[in-house]
Structure formats: structure tokens, C-alpha cells
Amino acid sequence: MNQKRRNGPRAIAALLLFSIVQISLQVGLAEPINATDAPVVQQIVARLTTSNNQPITVNGLGANTGASILTGATIETGADQSATVNLGSLGSVDIAPNTKLVLTYDDQGNVKVLVITGCAVLTAKKKTTGEVATEQGGSGGKTDPAAGGVLRICSPGAVAGPANPAPATHGGLFGLGTAATVAIFSGIGAAALTPLFFQDNPSGANP
Numbered sequence: 501m502n503q504k505r506r507n508g509p510r511a512i513a514a515l516l517l518f519s520i521v522q523i524s525l526q527v528g529l530a531e532p533i534n535a536t537d538a539p540v541v542q543q544i545v546a547r548l549t550t551s552n553n554q555p556i557t558v559n560g561l562g563a564n565t566g567a568s569i570l571t572g573a574t575i576e577t578g579a580d581q582s583a584t585v586n587l588g589s590l591g592s593v594d595i596a597p598n599t600k601l602v603l604t605y606d607d608q609g610n611v612k613v614l615v616i617t618g619c620a621v622l623t624a625k626k627k628t629t630g631e632v633a634t635e636q637g638g639s640g641g642k643t644d645p646a647a648g649g650v651l652r653i654c655s656p657g658a659v660a661g662p663a664n665p666a667p668a669t670h671g672g673l674f675g676l677g678t679a680a681t682v683a684i685f686s687g688i689g690a691a692a693l694t695p696l697f698f699q700d701n702p703s704g705a706n707p
Contacts, residue, residue: 544588544607546570551582569603576600577618587611590628591648594621598658609645619654 546569548558555562557576558569569575569585577583577599585593585603590611593603599618605611612631613622624630624643632640632653640653 544590544605546588546603546605547586549584549586554578554581556581556583571604571606572602574600574602589625591622591624591630594623596620613651613653615653615655617655617658619652619658622651624648624651
């Protein structure tokens with residue numbers, strides 16, 4: 501009998517200790533997580549816009565305006581199609597008709613456009629490192645993250661034109677083109693010869 505009386509208080513104490521531990525664990529789990537302790541990761545959501553909402557090809561499937569473009573996507577436009585991929589805080593990519601490219605980007609501010617065929621323009625915002633290249637090994641350089649910038653590139657053999665965002669090399673005077681240069685110099689020559697013409701022309705002499 502005395503043994504049972506001595507074990508009674510011990511059992512009660514053990515039960516109380518167990519209850520206190522359980523309550524403490526439940527209170528600890530119920531406390532909200534401090535938002536400042538959790539890292540905030542900025543998710544980049546790339547959105548597609550197509551000309552006249554025409555469907556283009558993304559990873560072999562049709563895609564219209566509003567479609568999400570994941571990093572590593574292969575994008576292809578047809579002869580009468582153009583498109584723009586809005587990369588949010590990173591910038592945007594303009595895609596010319598008859599173009600096939602691979603677009604990669606990440607949350608660290610890196611964007612790369614690899615042109616397989618056709619032409620594209622990458623507009624990179626500040627804090628973004630933009631890069632354009634061709635599958636054949638050509639490079640259009642990189643942008644400075646401190647300033648941002650615009651990079652244009654075409655694959656070898658791509659034809660530059662009004663629908664093509666990549667600039668063509670015009671040549672001639674100040675890059676105006678050969679025809680414009682010839683017209684300018686022809687105009688200068690005509691202006692220089694005009695006084696001589698009237699000086700030698702008898703009909704132009706005073707009576």
C-alpha cells in the first residue's frame with residue numbers, strides 16, 4: 501500500500517510534464533513565420549504578343565498573344581508573322597518574320613537570344629545582362645547592366661528589310677546608301693555648273 505502511495509505523485513508529475521511539453525510544441529508550431537526571415541525570390545513571367553494575334557510556334561505548338569514563354573523555349577514565326585516577348589523587369593525581345601530562336605532567361609537578370617534563322621532585337625533594361633548570338637557562332641555582344649541597351653542580330657543569309665528589325669549596312673556617305681550619295685553629289689555638281697552655264701550663254705547676257 502505504501503509503495504502505491506509513493507508512486508502516485510510521480511505518475512502525476514510525469515503526466516503534468518508531458519502535458520506541458522505538448523502544449524509548448526503546439527504553441528510553437530502555431531506561431532506565424534516572420535516574413536523577413538523568408539527569402540523573397542522574384543519570379544520572371546514572360547508573356548507573348550503576336551502581330552494581329554496570329555498564332556506562332558513555341559516548342560512545336562501553337563501559341564497566341566498572352567501565352568507564357570518559359571526559359572529555354574524555341575520560338576518560330578512564319579513569313580507574315582512577328583512577335584514580342586515581354587520579359588517584365590528584364591526587358592523584351594522583338595522577333596521578325598521567318599525567324600527561329602531559343603530564348604533563355606533567369607531571375608539573376610540574364611537574358612540570351614540564340615538566333616537559328618532570321619533576325620531579332622533584344623532590349624535589355626538596367627540590371628540586366630543581355631546577350632544575342634547566332635547558332636553559327638556569330639555574336640552581337642552583351643549589354644551593360646548599369647545602363648541597359650538594345651542588341652540587334654541576324655543569322656547569316658537573312659534578308660534585311662522593312663519587316664526585319666535588324667539594321668542593314670547601307671554604305672555610301674554617312675551610311676545614306678550608294679544611291680543617295682550619288683544623288684547628293686549630282687546635285688552639288690549641277691549647282692556648281694549653273695553659274696558657268698548662264699555666264700557662257702549669250703541669251704543670258706545683258707543687251
